[in-house]
Each structure stands twice: as C-alpha cells, then as structure tokens.
Amino acid sequence: MNWRVRALCRGDDPEMFFPIGNTTRGPGLKQTEAAKAVCGRCPVVRQCLDWAMESPVEGIWGGTTESERRAARRRLVRESLTDTAHV
Numbered sequence: 001m002n003w004r005v006r007a008l009c010r011g012d013d014p015e016m017f018f019p020i021g022n023t024t025r026g027p028g029l030k031q032t033e034a035a036k037a038v039c040g041r042c043p044v045v046r047q048c049l050d051w052a053m054e055s056p057v058e059g060i061w062g063g064t065t066e067s068e069r070r071a072a073r074r075r076l077v078r079e080s081l082t083d084t085a086h087v
C-alpha cells in the first residue's frame, strides 16, 4: 500500500475521517464534508477508494463514506448479475 505515503490526509486529525453519528445531517455531515474536501484534493484518491472498496473499513476513504461504499458494492453486484443474465 505504498500509495499511503502520498496521502493528503497524512498529518491531519484522523478523527475527521471517522465521523460519529449521522453523516447526512448536523455535525456528522459537516465533518464528512470536511473530510471529503481533503479527499477531493488528494493525489491518491483512486487508489484509496479501490482499497476501501475491497476492505471492510469504517470511516471516510477515497472520498466516500462507509454507507456509500456499501451501496456501490451492491450496485456492482447487481450490475454483474444483470450482465450475467444477458449472456
């Protein structure tokens, strides 16, 4: 995982990337937006997201929340099943 040495979040407060509570409103949303803003400028966001999609990690990685990654995984499974059905 050598992409981590180029992570923009190195040196940031790690708690910012682990919002407590609801990430869709209130303080959790503000924290999530702040973390995503860092990810949005990060040179290794793609590598980080790829890793997070394959890892059962909590928090914000690759500019996504845990629930967003879960939803993306479900979408990928659905798409792959749909593709298989049309073969």
Ligand code: SF4
Pocket (backbone or CB within 6 Å): 007, 008, 009, 010, 017, 038, 039, 040, 042, 043, 044, 045, 046, 048, 049, 060, 061, 062, 063
């Ligand atoms: S994408 Fe976000 S969480 Fe991942 S390394 Fe970059 S700043 Fe850190």
